[in-house]
Amino acid sequence: MEVGMLPISASKRGKLLAAGYTSLRSISRASASQLATDIEVSEDEACEILKYASQTSALDRSIGNSNTSNLYGGQTAWTMLNEEKFNTRITTSCVDLDNILGGGITCKEVTELGGVPGIGKTQIGIQLAVNVQIPLEYGGLGGKAIYIDTEGSFMVERVLQIAEACIEDMPEYSHHFHNNVQDCEVKMHPNSILENIFYFRVCSYTEQIALVNYLDKFIEEHKDVKIIIIDSVTFHFRQDFDDMALRTRLLNEMALKLMKLARKFCLAVVLLNQVTTKYIEGSYQLTLALGDSWSHSCTNRIILFWNGDERHAYIDKSPSLKSASAAYSVTTRGIRNSNSSCKRIKMV
Amino acid sequence: MANKLIKQMGLPNSIANIFTARNIITAKDALSLTEFELMEQLDVGMAEVKSAMAHISEVVCPPCQTALLLMEQRVRDERSAGHLPTRLRGLDEALCGGLPFGVVTELVGPAGIGKTQFCLKLSLLASLPANCGGLDGRVIYIDVESKFSSRRLIQIGIENFPEIFLKKGMAQEMAGRIVILRPTSLSEFTESLHHVQVSLLQKQVKLLIIDSMAALVLGEHDCGASRQQVLGWHVSFIKSLAEFSRIPIVVTNQVRSQTGDEPLTFSFQARSHSIKKEDRASYDSHLVAALGINWAHAVTIRLVLEARSGQRFIKLAKSPISPPLAFPFNITSSGLVLLDDDGIEMKGSEINTIHCQGQKALFNSEW
Numbered sequence: 001m002e003v004g005m006l007p008i009s010a011s012k013r014g015k016l017l018a019a020g021y022t023s024l025r026s027i028s029r030a031s032a033s034q035l036a037t038d039i040e041v042s043e044d045e046a047c048e049i050l051k052y053a054s055q056t057s058a059l060d061r062s063i064g065n066s067n068t069s070n071l072y073g074g075q076t077a078w079t080m081l082n083e084e085k086f087n088t089r090i091t092t093s094c095v096d097l098d099n100i101l102g103g104g105i106t107c108k109e110v111t112e113l114g115g116v117p118g119i120g121k122t123q124i125g126i127q128l129a130v131n132v133q134i135p136l137e138y139g140g141l142g143g144k145a146i147y148i149d150t151e152g153s154f155m156v157e158r159v160l161q162i163a164e165a166c167i168e169d170m171p172e173y174s175h176h177f178h179n180n181v182q183d184c185e186v187k188m189h190p191n192s193i194l195e196n197i198f199y200f201r202v203c204s205y206t207e208q209i210a211l212v213n214y215l216d217k218f219i220e221e222h223k224d225v226k227i228i229i230i231d232s233v234t235f236h237f238r239q240d241f242d243d244m245a246l247r248t249r250l251l252n253e254m255a256l257k258l259m260k261l262a263r264k265f266c267l268a269v270v271l272l273n274q275v276t277t278k279y280i281e282g283s284y285q286l287t288l289a290l291g292d293s294w295s296h297s298c299t300n301r302i303i304l305f306w307n308g309d310e311r312h313a314y315i316d317k318s319p320s321l322k323s324a325s326a327a328y329s330v331t332t333r334g335i336r337n338s339n340s341s342c343k344r345i346k347m348v
Numbered sequence: 349m350a351n352k353l354i355k356q357m358g359l360p361n362s363i364a365n366i367f368t369a370r371n372i373i374t375a376k377d378a379l380s381l382t383e384f385e386l387m388e389q390l391d392v393g394m395a396e397v398k399s400a401m402a403h404i405s406e407v408v409c410p411p412c413q414t415a416l417l418l419m420e421q422r423v424r425d426e427r428s429a430g431h432l433p434t435r436l437r438g439l440d441e442a443l444c445g446g447l448p449f450g451v452v453t454e455l456v457g458p459a460g461i462g463k464t465q466f467c468l469k470l471s472l473l474a475s476l477p478a479n480c481g482g483l484d485g486r487v488i489y490i491d492v493e494s495k496f497s498s499r500r501l502i503q504i505g506i507e508n509f510p511e512i513f514l515k516k517g518m519a520q521e522m523a524g525r526i527v528i529l530r531p532t533s534l535s536e537f538t539e540s541l542h543h544v545q546v547s548l549l550q551k552q553v554k555l556l557i558i559d560s561m562a563a564l565v566l567g568e569h570d571c572g573a574s575r576q577q578v579l580g581w582h583v584s585f586i587k588s589l590a591e592f593s594r595i596p597i598v599v600t601n602q603v604r605s606q607t608g609d610e611p612l613t614f615s616f617q618a619r620s621h622s623i624k625k626e627d628r629a630s631y632d633s634h635l636v637a638a639l640g641i642n643w644a645h646a647v648t649i650r651l652v653l654e655a656r657s658g659q660r661f662i663k664l665a666k667s668p669i670s671p672p673l674a675f676p677f678n679i680t681s682s683g684l685v686l687l688d689d690d691g692i693e694m695k696g697s698e699i700n701t702i703h704c705q706g707q708k709a710l711f712n713s714e715w
Contacts, residue, residue, distance in 0.1 A: 007394030009387060048393075117644040118666035118700060147415070152451060152591050153648050155668045156419045157444055194416035201410055203588065206376040213379075213405035218412070238642060239580035246380060253382060274645040286614045286641075305614055309695045314616060323616075332671060 003027070006052050015039040016049070027053040088141055090132050090227060090268055092124065093166070093335045096326040097313050106300070107141075107226065107268045110259050112233075114273035114288035115304030119311060120330040121272045122153050124304075125229045127335045128270060129197050130159065130166050132227045135188070138170050143226025143267075144196040146218075148211060150235040154199065163193040165333035198222070205236035205250070212254050219265050228261065232272040234289045248293050255297035271298060310338050351376060357407045363400050366390050375408045432474060432483060432555060432596045435508075436677075438689035439662065442670040443649070447596040452587055452646070456601040456637045457653030458704040461660060462679045463600045464495045465504075466653075467557050469683040470598060472505050474555035475525040480512060485554025487526045488544055490537070492563045496528050507682030537564050541585060548593040556589070560600040562638040579639065583646040599647070602638040603702050635702040654703045662686075665699050672699040 002023065003016050019038045021027050027035070027050065036046035089104035098104050105111055105128060115121055129147050134140025147154060167188050198218075202208045208230075219225050233254075241247050262269045276289040288295065288303065295301065301317040307327070314325040327338035351374045354367045370389050372378050378401070381389070386397045431445035440446050447453050447470070455463045471489055476482020489496060505513040505522060513519045529544075531537040547553060565579055590597040637644060644650065650666035662684075663674040673691035677684055 007387075009391045009393050011391050012393075116700075117641065117647075118650065122668050151646070151648075152587060153668050155448075156415055156422060158669045159415050160419065161669075191416055191419075194419055195414050197415035199413045199415055199418060201413075203410070204376075206379050207408060207410055209379045210375065210405040210408035211410065213401065214409040217402070217406065232645075235646070236584070239584040241580075249382070250380065275641055277641060280615060303614055303616075305617065306700075307617075309698065314614075316616065330671070 005056055006049065008049060008052060012039070012041065012045070012049065015041070024053050024057045028057060088226075088266075090128055090141060091134070092328075093127055093131060093169075094326070094328040095337050097328050097335075100313075100315060100321065100324040100326045101302075102321055105227075105268045105270060107266050108262050109299040110255065110262055110269040110271065110297075111300040111302065112271045112273055112288070112298035113302050113304065114275055116275050116286065116306070119304045119306070120328075120335070121304065122231055123158075123330045124335055125231045125270065125272055126154070126159050126162055128227055128268075129229055130163050130193055130334070132268075133188075133193050133196055134166070134170065141226045142224070144198065144222060144224050146198045146200070146215070146225055146228045148200045148202055148208075148228070148230045150202045150208060150230070151232055152201070153231065154201075156194070159194060159197065160190055161332065162334040163190040166193070169333070198225070202236070205241075208236055209250060209254060212257050215261055216257075216264075219261065219267070223265070225265065225267060227268045227270065228258070229270045230272065232274055234272075234274045238274065238289060244291075248291065251290060251294050252297055255294075259299070352408060354378060354404065357404060359400060359403055363390075363392070363396060366392065367400075375404055378404055379408070430483075430594075432470065433481065434470065435473060435481075436662075436675070436684065436686045436689075438673070438675050438686050438691050439664075441689070442664055442673050442691065443667065444669055447598065447649070449594045449596050450591050451648035452590050452597045452599060453649040453651065454599050454601055454647040455651050455653060456603065456665075457702065458603050458635060458655070461653040461655060461704075462677075462684055463653060464559055465500075465679055466684050467559050467598060467600065468496070468501050469504055469508075471526050471555060471557055472501060472508070472522065475522050476509065476512065480509060483554040485525070485552045487555045487557065488547070488553055489526055489528045490540065490544075490556070490558045491528050491530050492537070492558070492560055494530060495559065498523060501526070503681065504683045531564070534564055538582070541582070541589075545589060548589065548595070553593070554595055556595060556597045558586075558597070558599045560602055561643075562600075562602040566602070566638060579643060583643060587646060601643070603635040603704075604638045605635055635704055637702070652700070652702055654701075656703045663694065663699055674699070 003013060003021060006013065006016075006024075016027070016039055021030070021035075021038075030038070030050075032043055032046045032050055035041075035049065036043045039046075041049075088107050089098075089102070090107070091098055091104040092101070113121055113124060125147070129145035132141050132143045132145050134142070136142045167190060170188070200211055202211055215228065233251075237247055237251060258269045258271075261267065274289045275286050277284045278287045279285075280287075286305075288301070295317075298317075299319065300315070300321070303314045303316045305312055305314065307325075310327045311329060312325045312327050315321050315323045317323075329336055329338040353374060354372065354377075355364055357364070357375075359367075367373075367378065367390065372381070372386075372389070378386070383394070383397050383401065386401070387394060390397065430449045431440075431443070431447060432449070433440050433446035434443075455466060457463055467489070471487040473481075474483045474485055474487050476484065478484040501523060502513065502519055505519065513522065529540045531540050544553075544556065548556075561582075565582075586597060586599070644666075647666070648668065649664075652661075652663040652665045654661050654663065660677050660679070661674045662677050664670050664672060672694045674694050675689070675691045676687040678687060679685075
């Protein structure tokens with residue numbers, strides 16, 4: 001392990017090297033006052049360097065010792081398997097879609113949803129923000145939602161519609177989750193559903209990055225947030241961006257931070273993406289926007305498309321699910337099965 | 349907020365000065381760099397960089413609102429809850445009251461279908477006095493194709509609201525509220541958009557119409573890549589105009605015929621191509637909106653105007669609040685009139701297609 005790995009400023013690193021402290025061991029042997037005089041910094045700063053050095057070398061040692069099963073921060077596949085059993089899922093309200101997803105959108109993972117304009121991306125986003133609040137008694141998560149709107153397409157009127165329908169259909173959800181019907185008397189008010197959706201309106205990509213940075217603190221204060229929806233992750237990065245390398249880097253950094261949030265707080269992250277056309281094998285085809293390197297960033301990728309007269313969702317990429325497609329429909333009551341019996345109720 | 353100065357964010361002076369010295373002035377500059385790059389450039393430790401970035405992020409990030417708060421705000425503040433009623437009953441019901449404020453609504457359809465007619469009517473409705481159900485405001489009409497006809501405007505006005513337009517002086521006042529801009533090039537258009545932004549703040553403008561967006565962009569650029577970039581700026585600008593001045597913005601879009609005979613599909617759909625082809629062959633013409641998919645993502649509401657076997661339809665192709673409905677309509681001397689207020693719910697992707705069949709029958713209509 002080298003001095004270059006220490007999280008200290010470049011000039012201090014330079015001073016350390018110039019004074020002959022090339023390895024961590026050589027630093028940890030020195031005393032604070034000795035280090036301070038050698039590299040001409042205050043004793044406090046020297047203490048800090050020593051602290052970092054001992055931390056880093058402790059980390060170093062545990063990596064070197066490969067016999068133990070608990071490497072620094074590592075987990076065995078077996079423990080992960082056991083943990084995955086408790087991974088909760090958020091229903092999409094469409095049984096067919098839930099089935100191919102293994103029960104819904106998984107917590108602790110980043111899921112990307114993309115499709116042509118008008119296919120229902122925002123609708124699914126709103127539905128998930130409502131569904132995450134289904135109480136535990138009904139097999140839900142009883143959590144809260146963060147909705148990050150970059151396009152201005154979030155309509156509260158529509159959220160209210162979906163929330164009302166969700167409360168009416170609540171007894172149905174307990175069927176999906178446990179087969180034994182429990183008669184639980186949890187009455188929810190649509191207003192309380194609205195109250196538990198934290199809405200951020202983002203107006204530039206800088207704000208988007210800042211918000212993702214800030215979310216860690218925000219969720220620390222609101223622990224029961226179980227889903228983050230970004231609608232859409234694409235918009236600001238697609239307009240007015242000439243430096244494509246910078247764009248890729250910023251996007252990847254953002255995806256990493258979101259992934260970290262998902263794991264740390266055990267919540268689901270849903271990113272909505274737009275589509276673009278791409279010239280592949282002699283013809284123009286649709287593909288999700290933001291480019292090839294972005295397509296590696298998300299754990300799951302679901303593409304929404306028209307199949308004849310039906311809306312379909314297709315699992316394009318997932319480490320644990322097999323690729324499959326399912327039909328869904330967008331109704332007044334929200335996302336439902338495509339052959340769903342609930343007819344559109346005319347709004348008057 | 350993105351251009352907020354780091355100096356003014358309340359960071360400890362020692363670190364704020366380092367940012368300034370390294371020419372990292374705004375939040376945008378700082379947030380475009382990684383933590384490691386900042387460590388190198390600012391020559392400070394990781395801990396300082398982390399805390400500074402956390403602080404900057406917190407200051408820059410937009411405020412949080414609960415959906416309930418938004419709802420209450422909309423109810424309380426009618427200005428921001430507002431809709432511009434189109435006076436087409438079926439359409440208004442489907443859209444919960446009309447074209448919502450604060451978002452971009454797009455009209456797309458073949459030439460001569462009635463887009464401009466619809467725009468004329470909308471501009472009248474916005475300028476009507478409040479006691480007649482109007483918005484009692486000014487209208488800015490950006491007329492790119494020189495299609496705006498004042499005579500037709502007055503005619504529609506007299507047919508629909510004889511009590512107002514036949515009153516002496518009222519026609520003049522109503523028409524006086526509608527300002528027409530005629531930019532001839534994209535740069536002129538950009539300039540007038542900036543003027544519009546200023547006047548939105550000062551005057552009682554209640555509606556902005558751009559007829560048509562496609563003509564501007566298509567006229568200027570042939571090259572696909574640059575077109576998207578040019579459009580990119582306008583898209584975000586128009587969207588933010590709508591949002592911050594809380595007015596409805598209506599934009600029209602033209603159609604072009606699809607160059608390939610195949611509809612655009614995802615690569616994994618390739619299997620079904622052979623079946624699709626036969627489907628498509630039976631269509632008279634295969635039209636798509638002139639401005640591409642990037643633009644289509646940006647509009648919040650898309651209304652498709654089309655003609656099928658001599659009957660015109662207006663379709664709600666994209667809307668976050670309404671189911672996919674199609675309404676048959678006619679153009680009469682009083683403007684656009686729905687023949688049926690219930691609408692036909694469209695199944696599947698049919699809602700997005702643009703037909704132009706039975707053109708001859710169209711031109712035989714009343715006026």
